[in-house]
Amino acid sequence: xxxLNQSPQSMFIQEGxxxxxxCTSSSIFNTWLWYKQDPGEGPVLLIALYKAGELxxxxxxxxxxxxxxxxxxxxxxxxxxxxVGIYFCAGQKYAGGTSYGKLTFGQGTILTVHx
Amino acid sequence: xxxxxxxxxxxxxxxxxxxxxxxxxDMNHEYMYWYRQDPGMGLRLIHYSVGEGTTAKGExxxxxxxxxxxxxxxxxxxESAAPSxxxxxxxxxxxxxxxxxxxxxxxDGTRLSIL
Numbered sequence: 115x116x117x118l119n120q121s122p123q124s125m126f127i128q129e130g131x132x133x134x135x136x137c138t139s140s141s142i143f144n145t146w147l148w149y150k151q152d153p154g155e156g157p158v159l160l161i162a163l164y165k166a167g168e169l170x171x172x173x174x175x176x177x178x179x180x181x182x183x184x185x186x187x188x189x190x191x192x193x194x195x196x197x198v199g200i201y202f203c204a205g206q207k208y209a210g211g212t213s214y215g216k217l218t219f220g221q222g223t224i225l226t227v228h229x
Numbered sequence: 230x231x232x233x234x235x236x237x238x239x240x241x242x243x244x245x246x247x248x249x250x251x252x253x254x255d256m257n258h259e260y261m262y263w264y265r266q267d268p269g270m271g272l273r274l275i276h277y278s279v280g281e282g283t284t285a286k287g288e289x290x291x292x293x294x295x296x297x298x299x300x301x302x303x304x305x306x307x308e309s310a311a312p313s314x315x316x317x318x319x320x321x322x323x324x325x326x327x328x329x330x331x332x333x334x335x336x337d338g339t340r341l342s343i344l
Binding site for chain 1: 287
């Protein structure tokens, strides 16, 4: 099945550093989403992007919808220990009918923040 | 607010046993989804439903069946469990329109081990 290539697979950073991760696809998506998953919990939506070129912020998080509609980027500024977790990108297509709303997920980026 | 509730949270089965995973949402969402999460592979869609009484196959449907008899419930069944089905299973739901602040809400997962 179709997959998104998410990188890096893992990151080990010091508290206060900035973080960047990205997701690429061979096909176009209409929506890009970024989720965070804490241990033992389900993914929680961080940012949703609906238009090519869109740049959206949520606190210290900023995400961009690539202009080609085949990629997206997530940046976290001034990281703190509670940023630890797995970050997933997800793409969504509007295929109409019963395909509407399905998500394709990246493999995830494991973020570790050292105090 | 309950959101998406999955039961059970943990289960250990023997090969060949059957079981049903339950998912309930109280947000009146039209769409519901079942994913499995395996290390290094992100979330993969098993089956999904676009409304009461309708279901469709996702990316990895083999070995699973689903039912959506009530709008608020989506059941995932394993007829004859196999070790390859050891995974963490997530249920999600989303409203009819994708353009909302939170397109998919996830439950906290069911951790299933097949011996």
